[in-house]
Amino acid sequence: MTHKGNILYVLLGTCLTMMFSCQQPGGNTTGSEYMPDMAHSVAYEANTYGYYYNNRWGTEDELHKMVQPRKPINGSIARGATGGSVGFTSSMSQQGISYQANGAKPYYYADTEDERIRATNEIINNPYPITEAGLAKGKNLYNIYCGICHGEKGDGGGYLVRDNGGKYPVQPANFMTDEFVAASNGRFYHGIIYGRNLMSGYSDKLSYEERWQVIHYIRSLQAESKKLVYSEKANTLNSIDKPASLIKLEAAATVSVDTTKVETIN
Ligand code: HEC
Numbered sequence: 058m059t060h061k062g063n064i065l066y067v068l069l070g071t072c073l074t075m076m077f078s079c080q081q082p083g084g085n086t087t088g089s090e091y092m093p094d095m096a097h098s099v100a101y102e103a104n105t106y107g108y109y110y111n112n113r114w115g116t117e118d119e120l121h122k123m124v125q126p127r128k129p130i131n132g133s134i135a136r137g138a139t140g141g142s143v144g145f146t147s148s149m150s151q152q153g154i155s156y157q158a159n160g161a162k163p164y165y166y167a168d169t170e171d172e173r174i175r176a177t178n179e180i181i182n183n184p185y186p187i188t189e190a191g192l193a194k195g196k197n198l199y200n201i202y203c204g205i206c207h208g209e210k211g212d213g214g215g216y217l218v219r220d221n222g223g224k225y226p227v228q229p230a231n232f233m234t235d236e237f238v239a240a241s242n243g244r245f246y247h248g249i250i251y252g253r254n255l256m257s258g259y260s261d262k263l264s265y266e267e268r269w270q271v272i273h274y275i276r277s278l279q280a281e282s283k284k285l286v287y288s289e290k291a292n293t294l295n296s297i298d299k300p301a302s303l304i305k306l307e308a309a310a311t312v313s314v315d316t317t318k319v320e321t322i323n
Pocket residue numbers: 199202203204205206207225227228229230244245246248249252253254255256257259271
């Protein structure tokens with residue numbers, strides 16, 4: 058081995074020793090590294106706690122706090138929440154009744170008496186028009202989830218309160234009373250989400266659309282008890298809920314108005 062070669066080996070050895078003699082992480086030390094630039098992110102990483110002593114952006118406590126999962130900001134909509142939409146006519150699908158693929162939908166009223174009143178006053182429209190298919194779906198779900206207490210006719214006489222001396226300790230609401238016929242859709246929706254007193258909520262059993270179809274079905278029971286009509290073709294029970302066939306007519310009317318406009322301009 059030449060003299061020159063020896064020097065090279067010594068230099069190489071020194072370099073390697075320097076690199077590997079860096080302090081290894083472990084115990085209470087993060088270790089020290091040779092040229093750590095960019096090996097660690099100095100940015101805050103969502104949901105990742107990676108405090109690095111060369112990170113000069115904040116204290117360890119601050120960083121720890123920043124990476125904790127937090128509640129979504131009120132009013133924000135989760136990614137995908139606007140993914141689905143149903144349309145019954147072309148104009149309906151443009152209005153886009155959107156819901157999450159799993160049937161969830163954010164609900165911005167709390168489970169308190171004040172909020173129940175607010176929901177009752179503010180939620181007026183059923184976002185779904187009345188359709189035969191929706192009523193059939195609503196009937197099925199109502200009989201499974203609600204009829205056992207509220208009665209298949211909606212009169213509060215379900216078999217849990219009626220049969221065997223009435224096993225259920227309190228009287229479920231009678232939807233046929235004038236109070237519930239006049240009640241807004243919001244009162245029903247809020248009731249489904251949270252329940253009330255001894256009734257528990259059904260938001261985990263019924264998807265967004267299912268809740269509204271159940272409410273349509275309750276309306277149809279109310280109409281039946283008053284010998285009124287509540288169907289895809291007509292609604293003589295109230296002026297809020299829209300029969301699907303009438304929406305189609307309205308949409309058609311809008312289109313013809315548009316045509317006139319175009320002709321006038323020409
Ligand atoms: C286990 C029995 C039971 C079942 C099942 C049940 N409820 Fe109830 N529900 C009650 C009782 C009891 C009340 C009366 C609560 C009170 O006012 O104290 C009530 C009240 C209500 C009210 C009135 C709330 C208000 O604002 O006064 C609505 C609306 C309602 N239920 C809807 C439903 C719907 C829709 C379903 C099915 C998805 C359902 N309930 C299933 C027992 C039940």
